Amino acid sequence: MKRILLALFTSFSMVNAETFEDILEKSINNDLIKSKYYEVMSYEGDIIKAKALPNPEGYISFERLMGNNTSGNLSEFHILQPLRLYGQRKYQTNQAEKEFQHQKLNFEAFKNTYTGNLYTLFYEALYNKYLYEIAQEEMKTSKQILDFIKKTYQLGETTKLDLLRGEKDYKFTEVKLNLSKTKYEESVKRLSGFVGFDVKDVEGDINQIRQIKDKDLTTLPQIAAINSKMESLENAYKFQKALAKPQIGVGFITREQTTGKYSAGLMLTFSIPVFYKNLGEIVNIQNQKASFEKLHNYQLENIKKTTATIKESYNILKSQLEEIDNKVLPDMKAQLSLAEKSYKLRELTLFEYLTIKSQYYELLRYRADLLMQIHKLYGEYVAIVGE
Numbered sequence: 001m002k003r004i005l006l007a008l009f010t011s012f013s014m015v016n017a018e019t020f021e022d023i024l025e026k027s028i029n030n031d032l033i034k035s036k037y038y039e040v041m042s043y044e045g046d047i048i049k050a051k052a053l054p055n056p057e058g059y060i061s062f063e064r065l066m067g068n069n070t071s072g073n074l075s076e077f078h079i080l081q082p083l084r085l086y087g088q089r090k091y092q093t094n095q096a097e098k099e100f101q102h103q104k105l106n107f108e109a110f111k112n113t114y115t116g117n118l119y120t121l122f123y124e125a126l127y128n129k130y131l132y133e134i135a136q137e138e139m140k141t142s143k144q145i146l147d148f149i150k151k152t153y154q155l156g157e158t159t160k161l162d163l164l165r166g167e168k169d170y171k172f173t174e175v176k177l178n179l180s181k182t183k184y185e186e187s188v189k190r191l192s193g194f195v196g197f198d199v200k201d202v203e204g205d206i207n208q209i210r211q212i213k214d215k216d217l218t219t220l221p222q223i224a225a226i227n228s229k230m231e232s233l234e235n236a237y238k239f240q241k242a243l244a245k246p247q248i249g250v251g252f253i254t255r256e257q258t259t260g261k262y263s264a265g266l267m268l269t270f271s272i273p274v275f276y277k278n279l280g281e282i283v284n285i286q287n288q289k290a291s292f293e294k295l296h297n298y299q300l301e302n303i304k305k306t307t308a309t310i311k312e313s314y315n316i317l318k319s320q321l322e323e324i325d326n327k328v329l330p331d332m333k334a335q336l337s338l339a340e341k342s343y344k345l346r347e348l349t350l351f352e353y354l355t356i357k358s359q360y361y362e363l364l365r366y367r368a369d370l371l372m373q374i375h376k377l378y379g380e381y382v383a384i385v386g387e
Contacts, residue, residue: 017203020122024115027195033114040107043100050092054082057249080251080269086242091235098232105225108386112221116383121191123375125202128184130368135177138361142170145353148344162350169354206371209321210378212314215385217303226296233289240285244277246270303384314377321370329363336360 027033057080149166152158192199217223249269256262339356342348 016200018199018201019203020119023122023191023195023199023202024118026197027118028111030196032196033111036107036110040100040103043096043103046096047093047100050096051089053089054084056081056251075256076253077255078251078253078267080249080267082247082249085248086245088239088242091239091242095232095235095239098228098235102225102228102232105221105228108221109225112386113383115387116379116381118191118194119382120376120379121187121194122202122204123206123372123379125184125187125191125199126204126206127368127372127375128180128187129202130206130371131365132177132180132184134361134364134368135173135180138357139170139173139177141357142166142173145340145343145357146170149350165350165354206368206375209318209371209374212311212378212381217300217307217385220303220385223296223300223303226292226299230289230292230296233285233292237282237285237289240278240281244273244279244282246273307381307384310377310381314374314381317370317374317377321367321374324363324367324370329367332360332363 059076059078059080061076146166146169149158149163153160153163188199188202191202247270251267251269252264253267254262254264335356339348339353343350343353
């Protein structure tokens with residue numbers, strides 16, 4: 001019956017377990033991503049606004065002239081069309097388009113950061129699940145040796161002290177098992193909170209290490225976004241310079257005279273920029289552009305150093321892992337097997353065997369820590385450059 005229940009539980013867990021790709025595909029359309037997307041798309045309205053021609057302006061007046069035994073009607077009508085000269089429409093449109101591109105590139109950078117953070121959280125959960133599996137294996141080994149001790153104790157071949165040590169070792173592995181299970185459940189909850197939906201279980205091979213790919217850092221979205229922002233500010237500067245010139249409007253005007261006659265003609269309006277020539281806006285834009293130029297240099301240099309550090313640490317950890325897998329772990333596993341046989345043949349004390357067993361499982365946990373550090377570094381790299 002227990003075997004049937006265990007099989008059903010295992011089958012249920014496998015059905016509900018999700019891979020990193022499954023979770024990423026589902027979470028890429030969550031409310032956080034959608035909110036960022038619609039925030040970006042709101043800038044498309046500025047392009048429509050920039051391309052539009054200004055609306056014409058109209059004026060109508062009706063007056064009654066009275067006095068000195070004379071009376072008459074006075075009326076006036078004119079319509080005026082402001083003109084966008086000096087390339088105003090082109091500059092404003094370019095400004096809006098580059099700002100829209102800036103926001104879209106920032107969105108791409110945000111998605112890279114989101115993917116990198118999700119990767120780290122996913123592998124943190126997978127790491128804790130791996131530790132839970134190690135704890136299960138350790139508890140199974142302790143149970144086997146405890147059963148052997150109990151059997152030999154009943155035959156009078158083992159001391160009471162060894163029995164107590166065996167029982168204590170088994171209980172300790174049980175505590176570690178429960179603790180690792182709790183940590184795994186907590187990490188899955190953190191993952192669920194990040195993606196915005198309930199994740200029951202994670203599935204994947206923590207031993208499969210992804211290779212860091214070299215990329216042209218100057219083309220990263222966060223760097224390209226700064227370039228687009230500077231281009232937008234350059235067009236904003238030209239737009240303000242155009243606004244500082246006389247603004248022209250042309251129109252048609254007609255009047256009714258007191259004599260009952262009408263007059264009609266064309267009109268020209270213009271501003272006279274004597275006291276203010278948009279200097280405040282121009283200075284503001286110039287300083288913004290200088291700020292983004294410095295930010296571009298800093299960001300690019302910072303990314304170069306950060307990614308180089310990640311690659312260096314990544315390669316060091318990989319070398320350590322390879323050494324453990326190729327030499328240390330096989331030797332330690334052989335030692336544990338030999339120690340178990342030696343203890344059963346009374347060539348080794350229980351204390352010596354438990355020490356070797358403890359060293360073996362601590363090595364497995366240390367190896368798991370290395371794997372987690374490697375995956376964490378990969379997640380940091382993805383957060384910066386994307387996959």
